[in-house]
Amino acid sequence: MAGPLDDRGVVLDFDEVSDVVSREVLSRFDHRDLNQVLDNPTAELIAHRIWDLLEAAGLRISSLRLWETPDTSVELTAARDGRS
Numbered sequence: 001m002a003g004p005l006d007d008r009g010v011v012l013d014f015d016e017v018s019d020v021v022s023r024e025v026l027s028r029f030d031h032r033d034l035n036q037v038l039d040n041p042t043a044e045l046i047a048h049r050i051w052d053l054l055e056a057a058g059l060r061i062s063s064l065r066l067w068e069t070p071d072t073s074v075e076l077t078a079a080r081d082g083r084s
Helices: 015-028 044-058
Strands: 063-067 073-077
Touching: 015 044, 044 063, 044 073
Parallel strands: none
Antiparallel strands: 063 073
């Protein structure tokens, strides 16, 4: 998350982030056949879709990491990927 601190001293409370992630990401992807969700469900494309969903929900994302296996992941960052 990126942004100014609020009066509680946080950018956004983890419970609020968890609610958005549950509603916008987990409800769409968790325990689903990803071939039914995306035409080409690569880790990279899934990460980009998650980024877009979280931004559309009002979260200011600065980075996102999606683990494909315990040893492999994809990471998106605002600076490197041209995301806002």
